[in-house]
Every structure is written in structure tokens, then in C-alpha cells.
Amino acid sequence: MKALLVERLVHRFAAARVAxxxxxSGSGIGIGPLRLSEIxxxxxxxxxxxxxxPLLSGICGSDLATLDGESSRFFEDIVTFPFVPGHEIVGVVLDGPETGRRVVVEPVLSCVVRGIEPLCPSCAAGRTGACERIAFGGIRPGLQTGYCADTGGGWxxxxxxxxxxxxxxxxxxSDEAAVMVEPAAxxxxxxxxxxxxxxxxxxxxxxxTLGLCTLAALRCHTLPSTLLAVAKYKVQRHFAAEFGADDVVAPSExxxxxxxxxxxxxxxRTGAAIDRLAGGADAVFDxxxxxRxxxxxxxVVRPGGRIVLVGMPGVVRVDLAPLWQREVALCGAYAYGTESVPEGPRRxxxxxxxxxxxxxxxxxxxAHYPLERYEEAVHHAANAGRRGSVKVVFDLRHEDPAWRRAAQVAAPKRRVPRDDKKLETSA
Amino acid sequence: MSPRPGFVLEVDRSTPPTLFWHGEGFRFEQLPEGSRVVYPPESLDGLADPDAAIRHALEHPVGDSAPLSALLKPEMRLTIAFDDVSLPLPPMRRPDMRQRVVEAVLDAAAAAGVDDVVLIAALALHRRMTDNELRHALGDRVFDAFAPHGLLLQHDAEDPAALVHLGLTEQGEDVEINRRAAESDLLVYVNINLSAMDGGHKSVATGLASYRSLKHHHNVRTLQHSRSLMDRHHSEMHSSNWRMGRLIKNAGVKIFQIESTLNLDMFPSQFSFLQKREWEWSLADRAGFHSTRLALDHTPPRLARQIFQSMLSPYAPTSVQAGEVEAVHDLTLENLHRQQLVAVEGQTDILTMGLPYLSPYNVNSIMNPILVACLGLGYFFNLYRGRPLVREGGVCIISHPTPWAFNPVHHPSYIDFFEQVLADTTDMFEIEKRYEQQFATDPWYIHLYRTSYAYHGVHPLYMWYWCAHALDYLGGVIIVGGDRAAVRRMGFKPASTLADALEMAEDIVGRGPSITHLHAPPLLVADVS
Amino acid sequence: MSVRLPRIVDEVVSRPTWPGTLPRPMEPRNIGVDYDTAWTRKPWARALRRVLVDNVTRPFVAVVATPQVFGREHLDPLEGPVIFAANHSSHLDTSIVVACLPERFRRRTVVAAAADYFFDRPWKAALWSLALGTIPMERNKVSRKGADLAASLLTERWNVVIFPEGGRTRDGWGQEFRGGAAYLAKRCDVPVVPVHLRGVRPVFPRGSSTLRRGKVEVRFGDPLRPGQKVASGKEEDARHFAGRIEGAVALLADEAESDWWSARRRAAAGETPAFRGPDASAWRRAWALPASARRTRSVRSKSSAKPW
Structure with a gap:
């Protein structure tokens, strides 16, 4: 079968990093560790x-960081090479009772998935994203589908x-809506x-994608008095305002x-710009x-405020003096699990x-791309905002190999993708 | 040759191109045949001995007032208030008129042995003046005698302890002014009357007032009905100030008003071509203009701004009058009109104007887009008496680079106003309703206004309101040669050339429109019949 | 990354720490009023000072202040030692007085100078005491140390320049003359020459950091001798003598602003303008200042660039 594969080739990671x-970002794809293979x-x-x-499989920011060779070495022990990336997946089940049904994959490879009994404390509490056994159990180490050699991935x-x-x-x-479920989570x-x-x-x-999803989630699940979004590109400003930001500003503002x-x-101090706020926002989602x-x-966070790191950081160089002096809480937010909402705990x-x-x-x-044009796709994803796009996905619906027809997919009639018609009809 | 009055030129095929101001630069435009150009009068001769004239005015006051020397007693509290850095424009060469007048008043006070004297810069909600600006306005002698002892103050409209509420006018307007000024035995106000808008009761009722008081006349409704701001008898803004002024008088505040008018000798000799008519330019003028224009085209904006901002005007005073406020102001207007009035017959479809680098609110600073709008639509548009130069529904074409640039020290709230408010709406009533309170009470703006050199938080809104009459009246505003994004942000149309702008204007006023160009500065007031 | 010295070097260079169990004696300070200036009166230092004064101080003063000297004839009959008592408006006064003294006095003169300005750091103390022959004088605290030094120098036939106001003027007007000069004169029985400096304030006023060229006038007056009899028949005290010195300087000031004859006539009529200015509010005092004492300069304010 066709797959985009990431292998442990140090020189290729290094080359991608340099590029x-x-x-x-995205320029090193040709010389990087990703290549299209028959496996x-x-x-x-x-x-x-x-x-x-998979029908559609998204390209995520963390994928880009991996392909640019910029991922933290922290992940070295919780991924296994060679792996097929792709964890924002909507696909069709090919066997079992649900054959032919469309599904979204929840990619975290937690205790249940790994067949570990009893569950680790995090999984037992429903916080599967914080599973402590992601390197153990029945399959090889890997924090998610798309980073584990045993499961394959969406691409x-x-x-x-x-x-x-x-x-x-x-x-x-629609498939497009379904592929957004993972980032929305x-x-x-x-x-x-x-x-x-x-x-x-x-x-x-x-x-x-992540910023907009967070923004939409904040609007739906919390009641801030003011929600300020910082967006760099026009398309982002448009969507930020659509999703309920009270004010959308450029990074310089x-x-x-x-x-x-x-x-x-x-x-x-300098008179040129504001150097430091005396107070600030109650919560900042990075x-x-x-x-930077x-x-x-x-x-911009107030003393005693909270910063939630949503985007994946790597090795960063930050002056933590304000964190200390202003008693700011800095916490991460990774993946998903169980949330306590007013109507009770829910997945x-x-x-x-x-x-x-x-x-x-x-x-x-x-934008939709076939796997064969992965170089273009990754480059597009890395420059999405500048090119007026948000989420770029691989479209595997036109692959249509013989074994799929045999499975007699009973999927509903799907809309033709709107934005990138010329790309897809040719495929 | 005695100075010639202003006049209206009809452009024909032999008329040379017309000079347009364009920020820190100029344009040289051939106006269509049949267009009219309103030229200001030539500068009158200044007073031969200004100091003697000042002394004479102080001892021979007009209206119901005793001579200054008779009003001064050793034990009294004397406060001298003076106009701030927004006057005159451009700043005057030393000695500034304020210095001459204040020194004369102080000589009288010293002779009378008055110990308790305080000087107050009547800032209203403007930025505080720097030490150098105060020194320039008042002279070294006054500055060195008062500033080191804390006797040279700047009005602080946000210090509750330094304000006193004198009551409500018959129309329910709060009158709240500087406490020291109100509680003095004599308040001497030293004016420079550059335009007919300044002076009179507006001096104290606006210059020394607080936001609480100012909002009664600095609002959209009042300014829409100030037609024009240069004609106090038809200006709601002035009516309100006059009501307040009379209340201040009835509250027992004794004011000795000193107003002075300047001639139109606005630019130093190397820029003399700015004060001449194009067809009378000498070889030196032509060389001067074209070399200046070429040089400015290749000068970085920052440097050009510095060059222009350092220009000092050779103004000479044409009259000084002192005494009771209203009598003084009537005399002042007479003297102003003697210099500035130009008779114009009939209105026009399209009014064009070239805006200079300077407005009252960006001395030693950057002329940001809001100030461009304010100068063009608030001031220049209002340079009329009777009817506006342009007909109702007509178009105003403004030439100015309108850079998207702000001085963060002087205009911090302008940036927020431009980034946040104008991005949201340009509708004045909407802005007044939704944003004025927020900008007027933001503690940071208040902090900067009081301790730094920032205009008050609400000031950019006032500048926007200043355009109220024009925007209500005009059919469209086009800015030639401006930053497109900035022009569009304000709801105006950008054009790259005057010809394009005239084409665009035809869409609004119809084909074959009449065009009038306001050839200012030097300042003039069009008496439109 | 810190670079450690080799241990042997470290032990030589670094001072050993004092054991915490032992009391630590106060070390003598050689700074401020305690600065020992004896070395500056050694022959080699005097020779060096002579070179410095003639080649640096005097040309500098000539360029910056262009001093004009009047009344030098009052010094001719004096042999010394003498106390010069001058009004004080600028740190430049010290240099100007030294530069304008006749040579025979200049070579053997010390200047009582503010210990907290001229002697606050070792290098400044050394520089000024060498270059101008300053000796430290406390102006805030009462200390006999400065006075004793001055007295001993007077007995060693050194001339002493003193600014009896005890500090530079703040507003341009004179301040009360303190008793130091008068006390020294009485104690050592030496004459006091009143000196008036006019026009120094515009050149280098208090609080300024830049010089502006100007024209300075230096006037020497009639020497005054202590011990005048007062009404009660007793000899005057230091305080009274200080008042006389102040009056003499005030007379010179009047002379500087008008002319010798009218100043004399006003003095005779008891109408010499008050040395300390009119007794009125601050602004009127400032307004009444003669132009030569005005501080006319715009302080370059950085305020327009800095928001606060």
C-alpha cells in the first residue's frame, strides 16, 4: 500500500532542520525524513x-514540527520509527461489525488501546491524554496513532x-467536518x-487551526467578558471574528x-511601544x-493570571522573571480525555x-491534496495563513483501490470538495 | 506699497500651476480652466513698538474694566493664564507674544508688590508643555523666575483638588474650572488670537476647564451646529462657551483679558514663496520652491518632519487689547478680520485644499491621520463666514500624505482610537455613545495626560467630532496622495493624483463641476455671499 | 563563566578576610573633610601646581569667563597672610578667584572648598587639592577640623580663600555670611579682603552640567581688620565682623551694578541694595535679579523624547 513514511535518518532530520x-517551515520537505513508499x-x-x-487526513502543526526536524528530543522515547504520520483522521472501517461505517480516530494510544490492565491512574480517571503507559504494553511506544510503527497513520x-x-x-x-473533530477536541x-x-x-x-478551535471552544464552553484574538493573516482574522472574538488584532497591536x-x-520606557502592562488579561492561551x-x-497576562500552552513548544528561551514576580501559572494542554462540563463528565x-x-x-x-503531492501539501500547510488557508488535508477518497470496492463501502453521497476543485478532479 | 487684500482668482490658460501644501512637502497642480483660487490677503505691518502698545493696552482697557495697575494690590492672589503650545502656528520666533505680554503684566505686578503670583498654562485636555516649550513661550526671565519655585503650573483637568465647580448654566451645563484661577482675586488671561475661533469666553471656559465641563460643548451635536467655528455668532460651541463665561463672571471670577492678533507673516524668508502669488514669484522664489520640492522628495519623512517642525515664524503683532472679555474680543475680531477676511462670491461644487505639516495638536510631533481629518474638515472647512465655500453635498478634496504614523508619547489614545474605534465604526454618534466614556476615564490615559506629555484620552474623539459639521454637510471626502489604508480607515476615498480625485468627485457632484481651491496657509477666512 | 586566578596569585592579590570573632577597629578615612592635604603644600606639589595654574586653570578661566579684575590696588599694601572672602554662586568661583589673584598671593594660597563636592572621591580630592590648592571645609556639619587646618595654615603665612555664605546661591541672591572667615581673622589676627564676583552664575550655575561663555568681573575691596569697637565699647564679636564683611561685599556688588561713586553715596546714606535681595515672594526676588545673576539657559530637557 501507499504511505508517507518517516524514518529515523538523522542526516535527513538535520537537513530538514537547516532548510x-x-x-x-516546510521548505525542507524534499530533503527531509518523509518519503512516499510502498509498504x-x-x-x-x-x-x-x-x-x-482514511478518507481525509489532516496535516497538523506538530507534524510540521516533526518534518522540519524541530521536535523536542523529549519525544524520542515515545515514538517508534519508521512511522506513518497523520492523526487527524476520518476513515472507513474495513472489517468487523461496523464495516463500511465512517469513523473519526481518537489517536491517543492509552492503556486500553495497549491492552494494559489495570489502567494507569490517569486513564482510570478518564484522562487518557495523560496516560502514563504510552511506551509500554502490547504495541511499541508511541504517544498517538501517527507516531507509532505498529499502528500506521493517517497519511x-x-x-x-x-x-x-x-x-x-x-x-x-461531511468528511471535512469529521476531520476537524480531532483539532476541535x-x-x-x-x-x-x-x-x-x-x-x-x-x-x-x-x-x-488550533487557535481558532480554542477560540470557538472558549466561546461555547466559557463565559469570558472579552475575548481577544491575535491573528496574523487576513483569513485568520476573518475566522477569529466569525468564531466569536470580541476584538481581533495584529500581533504588533x-x-x-x-x-x-x-x-x-x-x-x-522607550516611548515607542508599550513595554510592560501593569495588569493584563486573566488568561492567555498560547x-x-x-x-516569542x-x-x-x-x-500581557495579569499578575496571578494563567497561561495555557496549547501549541506545541520545543526548546524555548524565555525570560521567566515575570512568571516568578507576577506569580503567573503556566500550564500545558495536550490532547483530550474526559471533561467536566455542567452536565457532568463527558468525553x-x-x-x-x-x-x-x-x-x-x-x-x-x-485545501485537499493527494498523497503523491505531499511536498506541495506540506509546504502549503506550513504557509497556510499566508496563502489564505487554515487546514490542509490529504484526500484519500479518490484512491479507490480494488480491495476497497470489495469492502462495499456504503458511505453516504459526499460533496465534492469546494475549494480545491481543480486539484482533485484531476486526481 | 501697502499690503493688498485677499482675492479670488479665476484660473485661465495662462495661469501658472497652483501651489498645494502636501504635509512636509508641496504639490504643484494645474487646476482646470475656470476653477477659482482664494488667496489670502498680504501680511499687514506689525506694530512699531509692541511693548509700548502692550503697556498702553494694559493701562487703557476697553469695556468695563479698570487699568491693570489699579487692579493690583500687594496682598492679592494673582493668576496669569496663557495659551498653550497649540498657538501660534507655526511657533513664533522669540520673543513670543506671550512673553512680551506676561513680562509687562509682571512688571506691573512687581511694581505693585504683588507676592502671590502663579502662572498657569491653559491646556484644557491638551498635552502638557515641555520645559523648553514653556521657556520658548514665556521667555527665560519668566521661566527662571517662576518654574524653579513651582509657580509655573500647567492646568490639570484630572486633579479633583485643583478644580472647582462654579455651577450650572441656564441650559444645565456644568462649569468646572481651575481652582487657583477661580479663587484668585484677579485672573489675567493672555491670548494669542490666530483665528477667530480663539479667545473671548472660550479662553477661560475651555482652556481652564475639565472634561466634565468640556463635554457640554465638545460633542457631536454642538459641533454639527457650529456653522462655522470661525463665526462665533453662528457657532453652538461658542454660544455654550459664552454662557459658561458669563456664569464664571457672575460667580465672581474677575478676569482681565489680554488678546493680541498677529499678521500673516507666517514663514521665514527662505520660504517666502509660500506667501506670494505664483505668477509673482521671482527667480529666487522659483529656485527656492523647486529646489525645496526636489530636496523634500528625497528626504526621509522623519528628517523632513524635523526640518519643518523646527521652523519658526516671524509673526509680528498687529494689535493688543485688554480689559473686559467681551469688549476685548469684539475688538480682536475686528482686527483679525482686517487681516484675514476675503470676500468670495457664491459656493462651489468641489473644494480643494492642501494641508500643511502642522495642526494645533502636533507641534513638535507627527501629524497623524486623525489630525489630518481634523485640520482639513475641522479647521480649513470652517474657514468661512456666512455660508461654507462648498455647497451642501459637495466634495472636499484634501492633499496630504496622511501617514499611518503616530507619536506614542503625545498621542497614545489616538493609536487606540484609530486601531480599535475607527476599525469598528466612523459614525460619530455611535462613537460618542459607545466609546467616549471608555476613552475619557481610562486610567492610563489620565496618568499619561497628568504626568507625561500626552493628550487626554478623549482628545482623539474630540478631533473626530471636530469634523462633525463637515461630514454632515459634505457629499464626499477624497484625500490625494495619502496612505490608502489610513484614508480608508477613516471612511474617506484615497486618490493618487488631483486629476483622479476630480474625476471621482464628478461621480458625486455631477459633470462639469465648479472647483474652488483654498490657498492657505497663510490663514484666511472666506466671507461667502 | 568565571576565571579563577591561580591560588598563589589570589592569595597575594585578595585581602584576607577579618575573623568574625575579633572586633574590627575603624580605619582612618582619607576622604572628605578628613582628607590630608599636607602633601599638596610640599615644594614639588607647589611647583606642579604653579605649572597647572599657569597653563591650565588661567587659560581655561580666560576663555570661559574672560575675567576683568578691579581693585587690585587694595592688595598692594598687604603683606599677608590674608583671608579673601567672596560671594559664591558657582563651583567655578574657586578657579576664578585663584586665577585672578596677584601672583605673590596666588603662589601661597589655599581655598576652602566644599568637602562634599571637591573631596568626595579620592581622585577628586587629589586632583583639586593639587590643582587649586583646595582644603576641605565642611559646610553642613559644624566641625573644628577645617577651621583648625585653616588657622594653622594662616599662621604658616598661607593666604586663605573662603566663601562665607557656606554654599552656592540657589536663586541668584546672596546668603547670610557665616562667621567662619570672621572667626579665623580674629583668631589669627589677619585682615579680610572682601571679593565680589559678578556674572559667574550665567556661566556655570548651580545644577548645570555645561558651561556657557560669559564675562565675569572680579572686585577686590578695602581690607577689613577685626577688632572694631562696637557701641558697648567692647571689641566686636565674630558675628558682627561677619556682618561687616557681608556689607563690604554688598558695597562691591552695588558698585558692580552701578558705579563706584553712586555706590559710595548710597552706602553713606545706608541705601546699599540688600545683598540678600528683596524680602518678598520667590518670583519677585527672581524678577528683581540683575541680568548678571540670572540663570539664562535652557536646560536640555529629554522630556519630549521620554514619556516619563
Whole structure:
């Protein structure tokens, strides 16, 4: 079968890293560790596992970081090479009782998936994202589908998925909407991790897929008095306003905008710009994850406020003096699990399905690519904002190999993707 | 040759191109045949001995007032208030008129042995003046005698302890002014009356007032009905000030008003072409203009701004009058009109104007887009008496680079106003309703206004309101050569050339429109019949 | 990354620490009023000072202040030692007085200078005491140390320059003359020459850091001798003598602003303008200042660039 494969080739990672540094993210794809290969289909690790053929598979920011060779070495022990990336997956089940049904994959490879009994304390509490056994059990180490050599990933014709990872997609939901469920779940988890009290003033830094999902989740699940979004590109500004930001500003206006929003005093040593706010926002969601964005978050958060790192950071260089002096809480928000919402504990993915439908998140899917044109796809994803896009996905619906026809897929009639018609009709 | 009055030129095919101001630069435009150009009068001769004229005015006051020397007693509290850095424009060469007048008043006070004297810069909600600006306005002698002892104050409209509420006018307007000024035995106000808008009761009722008081006349409704701001008898803003002024008088505040008018000698000799008519330019003028224009085209904006901002005007005073406020102001207007009035027959479809680098609110600073709008639509548009130069529904074409640039020290709230409010709406009533309170009470703006050199938080809104009459009246505003994003942010149309702007204007006023160009500065007031 | 010295070097260079169990005696301070200036009166230092004064101080003063000297004839009959008592408006006064003294006095003169300005750091103390022959004088605290030194120098036939106001003027007007000069004169029985400096304030006023060229006038007056009999028949005290010195300087000030004859006539009529200015509010005192004492300079304010 066809798959995009990441192998442990140190020199290729290094080359990608250099290319990314010199020419920007996504430029090193040609010389990087990713390549299109013909590989054996992954074998089923156990009885509760099923084969799934991806329909759409998104390109996530963390994938880009991996391909740019910028991922933290922290992940070295919790991924296994060679792996097929892709964890934002909507696909069709190829065997078992649900054959032919569309599903969204919840990619975390937690205790249940790994066949570990008894469950680790985190999994027992429903916090599967914080599973302590991601390197143990029946399959090889890997924090998610898409980082584990045994499961395969979304950027291929086929992968294996544990039944606990499967979420059936309602027939009324389009593939584009379904592929947004995974990022939406991340956004919900982050929004709720911020523990926003009604009436608080909240800032969301970054308006890529994750930033927009977090923004939408904050609007739906919390009651901030003001929600300020920082967006770099026009398309992001548009969606940020659509998803309920009270004010959308450019990164250069952040300090002034937060000062205005909170009415706080400020210091301006140089007279040129605001250097430091006396107060600030109650909670800041950093959906970028760079040194610069963390520093910005520290600049605009109030004393005693909270910063939630939603975007994946790596090795960053940040002045933590304000964190210390202003007693700021800095916490991460990774993946999903179980959320406590007013109506009781619920799976993040269940909430995500609702959010996707509520705000029509499928609008964020802006471009489709076949696997063969992965270089273009990754480059597009890395420059999505600049090119007026948000989410770039691999479209595997036109692959249509003989074994799929044999499975007699009874999928509902699907809409032709709107934005990138010329790309797809030719495929 | 005695100075010639202003006049209206009809452009024909032999008329040379017309000079347009364009920020820190100029444009040289050939206006269509049949257009009219309103030229200001030539500068009158200044007073031969200004100091003697000042002394004479102080001892021979007009209206119901005793001579200054008779009003001064050793044990009294004397407060001298003076106009701030927004006057005159451009700043005057030393000695500034304020210095001459204040020194004369102080000589009288010293002779009378008055110990308790305080000087107050009547800032209203403007930025505080720097020490150098105060020194320039008042002279070294006054500055060194008062500033080191804390006797040279700047009005602080946000210090509750330094304000006193004198009551409500018959229309329910709060009158709250500087406490020291109100509680003095004599308040001497030293004006420079550059335009007919300044002076009179507006001096104290606006210059020394607080936001609580100012909001009664600095609001959209009042300014829409100030037609024009240069004609106090038809200006709601002035009516309100006059009501307040009379209340201040009835509250027992004794004011000795000193107003002075300047001639139109606005620019130093190397820029003399700015004060001449194009067809009378000498070889030196032509060389001067074209070399200046070429040089400015290749000068970085920052440097050009510095060059222009350091220009000092050779103004000479044409009259000084002192005494009771209203009598003084009537005399002042007479003297102003003697210099500035130009008779114009009939209105026009399209009014064009070139805006200079300077407005009252960006001395030693950057002319940001809001100030461009304010100068063009608030001031220049209002340079009329009777009827506006342009007909109702007509178009105003403004030439100015309108850079998206702000001075963060002087205009911090302008940035927020431009980034936040104008991005949301340009509708004045909407802005007044939704944003005025927030900008007027933001503690940071208040802090900066009181301790730094920032205009008050609400000031950018006032500047926007200043355009109320024009925006209510005009059919469209086009800015030539401006930053497109900035122009569009304000709801105006950008054009790259005057010809394009005239084409665009035809869409609004119809084909074959009449065009009038306001050839200012030097300042003039069009008396439109 | 810190670079450690080799241990042997470290032990030589670094001072050993004092055991915490032992009391630590106060070490003598050689700074401020305690600064020992004896070395500056050694022959080699005097020779060096002579070179410095002639080649640096005097040309500098000539360029910056262009001093004009009047009344030098009053010094001719004096042999010394003498106390010069001058009004004080600028740190430049010290240099100007030294530069304008006749040579025979200049070579053997010390200047009582503010210990907290001229002697606050070792290098400044050494520089000024060498270059101008300053000796430290406390102006805030009462200390006999400075006075004793001055007295012993007077007996060693050194001339002493003193600014009896005890500090530079703040507003341009004179301040009360303190008793130091008068006390020294009485104690050592030496004459006091009143000196008036006019126009130094515009050149280098208090609080300024830049010089502006100007024209300075230096006037020497008739020497005064202590011990005048007062009404009660007793000899005057230091306080009274100080008043006389102040009056003499005030007379010189009047002379500087008008002319010798009218100043004399006003003095005879008891109408010499008050040395300390009119007794009125601050602004009127400032308003009444003669132009030569005004502080006319714009302080370059950085305020327009700095928001606060």
C-alpha cells in the first residue's frame, strides 16, 4: 500500500532542520525524513483492532514540527520509527461489525488501546491524554496513532485502530467536518484547562487551526467578558471574528489591545511601544508555542493570571522573571480525555462532535491534496495563513483501490470538495 | 506699497500651476480652466513698538474694566493664564507674544508688590508643555523666575483638588474650572488670537476647564451646529462657551483679558514663496520652491518632519487689547478680520485644499491621520463666514500624505482610537455613545495626560467630532496622495493624483463641476455671499 | 563563566578576610573633610601646581569667563597672610578667584572648598587639592577640623580663600555670611579682603552640567581688620565682623551694578541694595535679579523624547 513514511535518518532530520531555519517551515520537505513508499499493511495487533481506510487526513502543526526536524528530543522515547504520520483522521472501517461505517480516530494510544490492565491512574480517571503507559504494553511506544510503527497513520491507504479509538460519524456530517473533530477536541480540552471564570478577560494568541478551535471552544464552553484574538493573516482574522472574538488584532497591536481591553496602566520606557502592562488579561492561551509567543503571553497576562500552552513548544528561551514576580501559572494542554462540563463528565470527542457542528468548523478545511503531492501539501500547510488557508488535508477518497470496492463501502453521497476543485478532479 | 487684500482668482490658460501644501512637502497642480483660487490677503505691518502698545493696552482697557495697575494690590492672589503650545502656528520666533505680554503684566505686578503670583498654562485636555516649550513661550526671565519655585503650573483637568465647580448654566451645563484661577482675586488671561475661533469666553471656559465641563460643548451635536467655528455668532460651541463665561463672571471670577492678533507673516524668508502669488514669484522664489520640492522628495519623512517642525515664524503683532472679555474680543475680531477676511462670491461644487505639516495638536510631533481629518474638515472647512465655500453635498478634496504614523508619547489614545474605534465604526454618534466614556476615564490615559506629555484620552474623539459639521454637510471626502489604508480607515476615498480625485468627485457632484481651491496657509477666512 | 586566578596569585592579590570573632577597629578615612592635604603644600606639589595654574586653570578661566579684575590696588599694601572672602554662586568661583589673584598671593594660597563636592572621591580630592590648592571645609556639619587646618595654615603665612555664605546661591541672591572667615581673622589676627564676583552664575550655575561663555568681573575691596569697637565699647564679636564683611561685599556688588561713586553715596546714606535681595515672594526676588545673576539657559530637557 501507499504511505508517507518517516524514518529515523538523522542526516535527513538535520537537513530538514537547516532548510526550515534558512528558508522557512516546510521548505525542507524534499530533503527531509518523509518519503512516499510502498509498504506492507500493518498487521492487526489484537482482536479488538480494526482496519481503517482514511478518507481525509489532516496535516497538523506538530507534524510540521516533526518534518522540519524541530521536535523536542523529549519525544524520542515515545515514538517508534519508521512511522506513518497523520492523526487527524476520518476513515472507513474495513472489517468487523461496523464495516463500511465512517469513523473519526481518537489517536491517543492509552492503556486500553495497549491492552494494559489495570489502567494507569490517569486513564482510570478518564484522562487518557495523560496516560502514563504510552511506551509500554502490547504495541511499541508511541504517544498517538501517527507516531507509532505498529499502528500506521493517517497519511496512508490503511491503518489499524483499536475499537476504543473509534468514534462513529453521523451520516449527516461531511468528511471535512469529521476531520476537524480531532483539532476541535484539542481546542475544547485547552479551553477547559484554562478554567476561565465568567467575566474574565481572555486572550488567544495565534489563529491557526488550533487557535481558532480554542477560540470557538472558549466561546461555547466559557463565559469570558472579552475575548481577544491575535491573528496574523487576513483569513485568520476573518475566522477569529466569525468564531466569536470580541476584538481581533495584529500581533504588533497586542500590548496596546490588551491594555485597552483591561484599562490597566502600563510602562513605556522607550516611548515607542508599550513595554510592560501593569495588569493584563486573566488568561492567555498560547496557540503558537514559540519562544516569542510565550514571551508575549507573559507580557500581557495579569499578575496571578494563567497561561495555557496549547501549541506545541520545543526548546524555548524565555525570560521567566515575570512568571516568578507576577506569580503567573503556566500550564500545558495536550490532547483530550474526559471533561467536566455542567452536565457532568463527558468525553472530549463527544463535545468536539457538537462543536464542529455548532460552528461549522468544516469551513476551515481549505485545501485537499493527494498523497503523491505531499511536498506541495506540506509546504502549503506550513504557509497556510499566508496563502489564505487554515487546514490542509490529504484526500484519500479518490484512491479507490480494488480491495476497497470489495469492502462495499456504503458511505453516504459526499460533496465534492469546494475549494480545491481543480486539484482533485484531476486526481 | 501697502499690503493688498485677499482675492479670488479665476484660473485661465495662462495661469501658472497652483501651489498645494502636501504635509512636509508641496504639490504643484494645474487646476482646470475656470476653477477659482482664494488667496489670502498680504501680511499687514506689525506694530512699531509692541511693548509700548502692550503697556498702553494694559493701562487703557476697553469695556468695563479698570487699568491693570489699579487692579493690583500687594496682598492679592494673582493668576496669569496663557495659551498653550497649540498657538501660534507655526511657533513664533522669540520673543513670543506671550512673553512680551506676561513680562509687562509682571512688571506691573512687581511694581505693585504683588507676592502671590502663579502662572498657569491653559491646556484644557491638551498635552502638557515641555520645559523648553514653556521657556520658548514665556521667555527665560519668566521661566527662571517662576518654574524653579513651582509657580509655573500647567492646568490639570484630572486633579479633583485643583478644580472647582462654579455651577450650572441656564441650559444645565456644568462649569468646572481651575481652582487657583477661580479663587484668585484677579485672573489675567493672555491670548494669542490666530483665528477667530480663539479667545473671548472660550479662553477661560475651555482652556481652564475639565472634561466634565468640556463635554457640554465638545460633542457631536454642538459641533454639527457650529456653522462655522470661525463665526462665533453662528457657532453652538461658542454660544455654550459664552454662557459658561458669563456664569464664571457672575460667580465672581474677575478676569482681565489680554488678546493680541498677529499678521500673516507666517514663514521665514527662505520660504517666502509660500506667501506670494505664483505668477509673482521671482527667480529666487522659483529656485527656492523647486529646489525645496526636489530636496523634500528625497528626504526621509522623519528628517523632513524635523526640518519643518523646527521652523519658526516671524509673526509680528498687529494689535493688543485688554480689559473686559467681551469688549476685548469684539475688538480682536475686528482686527483679525482686517487681516484675514476675503470676500468670495457664491459656493462651489468641489473644494480643494492642501494641508500643511502642522495642526494645533502636533507641534513638535507627527501629524497623524486623525489630525489630518481634523485640520482639513475641522479647521480649513470652517474657514468661512456666512455660508461654507462648498455647497451642501459637495466634495472636499484634501492633499496630504496622511501617514499611518503616530507619536506614542503625545498621542497614545489616538493609536487606540484609530486601531480599535475607527476599525469598528466612523459614525460619530455611535462613537460618542459607545466609546467616549471608555476613552475619557481610562486610567492610563489620565496618568499619561497628568504626568507625561500626552493628550487626554478623549482628545482623539474630540478631533473626530471636530469634523462633525463637515461630514454632515459634505457629499464626499477624497484625500490625494495619502496612505490608502489610513484614508480608508477613516471612511474617506484615497486618490493618487488631483486629476483622479476630480474625476471621482464628478461621480458625486455631477459633470462639469465648479472647483474652488483654498490657498492657505497663510490663514484666511472666506466671507461667502 | 568565571576565571579563577591561580591560588598563589589570589592569595597575594585578595585581602584576607577579618575573623568574625575579633572586633574590627575603624580605619582612618582619607576622604572628605578628613582628607590630608599636607602633601599638596610640599615644594614639588607647589611647583606642579604653579605649572597647572599657569597653563591650565588661567587659560581655561580666560576663555570661559574672560575675567576683568578691579581693585587690585587694595592688595598692594598687604603683606599677608590674608583671608579673601567672596560671594559664591558657582563651583567655578574657586578657579576664578585663584586665577585672578596677584601672583605673590596666588603662589601661597589655599581655598576652602566644599568637602562634599571637591573631596568626595579620592581622585577628586587629589586632583583639586593639587590643582587649586583646595582644603576641605565642611559646610553642613559644624566641625573644628577645617577651621583648625585653616588657622594653622594662616599662621604658616598661607593666604586663605573662603566663601562665607557656606554654599552656592540657589536663586541668584546672596546668603547670610557665616562667621567662619570672621572667626579665623580674629583668631589669627589677619585682615579680610572682601571679593565680589559678578556674572559667574550665567556661566556655570548651580545644577548645570555645561558651561556657557560669559564675562565675569572680579572686585577686590578695602581690607577689613577685626577688632572694631562696637557701641558697648567692647571689641566686636565674630558675628558682627561677619556682618561687616557681608556689607563690604554688598558695597562691591552695588558698585558692580552701578558705579563706584553712586555706590559710595548710597552706602553713606545706608541705601546699599540688600545683598540678600528683596524680602518678598520667590518670583519677585527672581524678577528683581540683575541680568548678571540670572540663570539664562535652557536646560536640555529629554522630556519630549521620554514619556516619563
Amino acid at each position: 526550515a531555519l534558512v528558508a522557512g 506492507e499493511q500493518p498487521s492487526l495487533p489484537g482482536p479488538s483492532w480494526h482496519r481503517v481506510a 496512508s491507504d490503511e491503518l489499524v485502530v483499536h475499537e476504543a479509538q473509534l468514534h462513529l460519524v453521523p451520516d449527516t456530517m 484539542c481546542g475544547i480540552h485547552a479551553a477547559l484547562a484554562g478554567q476561565v471564570v465568567p467575566g474574565e478577560r481572555v486572550v488567544v494568541l495565534g489563529a491557526g 497586542l500590548g496596546r489591545a490588551v491594555r485597552r481591553m483591561t484599562g490597566t496602566l502600563a510602562l513605556a 496557540c503558537v508555542g514559540s519562544s 509567543s510565550i514571551a508575549e503571553a507573559l507580557e 472530549t470527542f463527544a463535545l468536539a462532535f457538537e462543536l464542529v457542528e455548532m460552528v461549522s468548523l468544516e469551513r476551515l478545511v481549505s
